[in-house]
Amino acid sequence: MSAATIKDVAREAKVSVASVSRALNGGRGVTAETSQRIREAALRLRYVPHAAARMLITRRTNTVGALLPDLYGEFFSELIRGIDLAARARGLHLLVSSSHDDAAAAAVALRAMQGRVDGLLLMSPHADADFLRQNLPQDLPTVLMNTRLAGTDYCALSVDNDGGARLMVEHLLSLGHQRIAFIQGPSGNRDASEREFGYREALASHAPGNPVTTLGGDFSEESGYRAGQQVLAMRPRPDAVFAANDMMAIGCMAALREAGICVPEEIAVCGFDDVPMARYVTPPLTTIQVHIAELGEQAMELLGKQIDNPGSVATGTRRRVRAELVVRASSGAPIA
Amino acid sequence: MSAATIKDVAREAKVSVASVSRALNGGRGVTAETSQRIREAALRLRYVPHAAARMLITRRTNTVGALLPDLYGEFFSELIRGIDLAARARGLHLLVSSSHDDAAAAAVALRAMQGRVDGLLLMSPHADADFLRQNLPQDLPTVLMNTRLAGTDYCALSVDNDGGARLMVEHLLSLGHQRIAFIQGPSGNRDASEREFGYREALASHAPGNPVTTLGGDFSEESGYRAGQQVLAMRPRPDAVFAANDMMAIGCMAALREAGICVPEEIAVCGFDDVPMARYVTPPLTTIQVHIAELGEQAMELLGKQIDNPGSVATGTRRRVRAELVVRASSGAPIA
DNA sequence: AGCGGCAACGTAAACGTTTTCATGGCGCAT
DNA sequence: ATGCGCCATGAAAACGTTTACGTTGCCGCT
Known part of the structure; x- marks a missing residue:
């Protein structure tokens, strides 16, 4: 027996799928009692919405990608921790990818993330302005971390x-x-x-x-x-x-x-x-x-803002995290 | 202008969407020259398949989730590195999640991963047999790492x-x-x-x-x-x-x-x-x-096998990574 | 020549959601 | 009493793929 779908819930609660969707998401346009009944049905069936189907229609993945040169060592550990912290606070999932030793591998990794993420956190030694223009979909919110950024309009964070x-x-x-x-x-x-x-x-x-x-x-x-x-x-x-x-x-x-x-x-x-x-x-x-954790955290914050409200962050925004x-x-x- | 879809490619190459799909995936049932034409069209349009749509129909996400107690420190850094290495070798994406301080948070994190991943790598202090039965979809391939595993049938790896x-x-x-x-x-x-x-x-x-x-x-x-x-x-x-x-x-x-x-x-x-x-x-x-990296790597290997070929790994398989x-x-x- | 089979290709259904639009019922004001 | 509008609900389209199935044309065999 496979996982329950929204149809099963609808049948169980004796309503249409539309009402189920409304009750479980917005909650508007549905009576308190029907909503209640729907919730109970969902709980009973252990219904959990199919992420892919939702992504398909919504065009949102609720996921951000982090493309890093490596995952080894204390630096990246801290960085990821900061990123994860901020991502979790915004209810975003985190897709990580690393070890793209050369520019070609980095490009592949970037393409692979395409469509799986709402935004991108990028730190790569290979990322110069040209590379980014070539490989980044221009409408994907992106924040650069510690990257050469001459001639780009992307937001960027770096260490002071x-x-x-x-x-x-x-x-x-x-x-x-x-x-x-x-x-x-x-x-x-x-x-x-x-x-x-x-x-x-x-x-x-x-x-x-x-x-x-x-x-x-x-x-x-x-x-x-x-x-x-x-x-x-x-x-x-x-x-x-x-x-x-x-x-x-x-x-x-x-x-x-x-x-x-x-x-x-x-x-x-x-x-x-x-x-x-x-x-x-x-x-x-x-x-x-x-x-370092702050670097990741702030980058994630900035990215989150861009995702929630495209245009709210001025292109070419630069920030530095302090050193003590x-x-x-x-x-x-x-x-x- | 949004991203190109398979329809655009089909139109550009003057074939049907089915042929595009065949040419780009299996490559069977399509002439070498049409395949060539399709590939060129795809390249020209910078077509990259919509991940969500593919997941929806394929029931595969090509992603594995790693649920860890924390991301901080050398231990997890190494662990993730090993996991990432093996995942990359299998062409799998890696979705990480952490800091689930109590069992409830861990359960939420688990549900959230539901449907976004083909398999799960789990290390959690809260994961005992009961918890797992409650919160894990039983058909989701899972490998436990350094976890209490009395009375469970999951595969597990731990340090010797x-x-x-x-x-x-x-x-x-x-x-x-x-x-x-x-x-x-x-x-x-x-x-x-x-x-x-x-x-x-x-x-x-x-x-x-x-x-x-x-x-x-x-x-x-x-x-x-x-x-x-x-x-x-x-x-x-x-x-x-x-x-x-x-x-x-x-x-x-x-x-x-x-x-x-x-x-x-x-x-x-x-x-x-x-x-x-x-x-x-x-x-x-x-x-x-x-x-530690080996621990992550082997866990990922085991998980990969389970995903590719459910049943190929005996339930309750246990492995230890050596200590020197x-x-x-x-x-x-x-x-x- | 006619027919069967096979390979290339197209058509359309299916996946599980969200969302727009239509429909019906009900209360309220005239 | 009747019409108007609002609110809860349902029907159906849409998202972009994959794939089962149908159609066509060609080749070889009798």
């Missing part, structure tokens, strides 16, 4: 990377550090380049005389380790290292420790992201906390 | 908690530790009690004379810290502590360090889970690695 980096540099300067080296992220990575931009800008505006030093890196712990070794070889040696993410900072500290250098007494080290591990390494890492300084021992600050 | 715990105890015994204390997880938690069971069993079978000592805990770092303080007060003191998860082990080590006790020289400490942090604490933590010992410094083993 430059602001965070500026905070960190100001913090280090306030502690008296002079020669602050920066470990870069992967070239082409938007977060990485924005963080470097903030580093340069803060130095330029607060301490124009201080040296600007950048070391290559790719966000991996190992690249941080190598950068640490480079730091050791420099003369004069930097008295602080600002890594573009926490894992590199941790790798860097390992290199310094192996060389017998004390952190933070001889060289301060700090990172970006505030991964959970940051407070457990020795010394605990001073870093920048970004509220978290001071721990590794920067050499006096800890309360 | 007892096996892992046994491995750890054997490891500690082989290093010469005699008095091994165990820090428990939250009462009622399945993983926690299985791990304790393994601990007891291993002691009983390999070293029946050794004392069995359990300390209260709830998986939190703080509870591990408190357990560590209890360990300090014990006479004779245990020479090894086996925590039911890594975070408690970390908390425990903090308590011991504060008291000036050396790990592992005076007391060995080890955990369970192999969270990423485990290798970064000092000393690095000996622990049990469970392949990861030896680091905290257990006092000589590190190669």
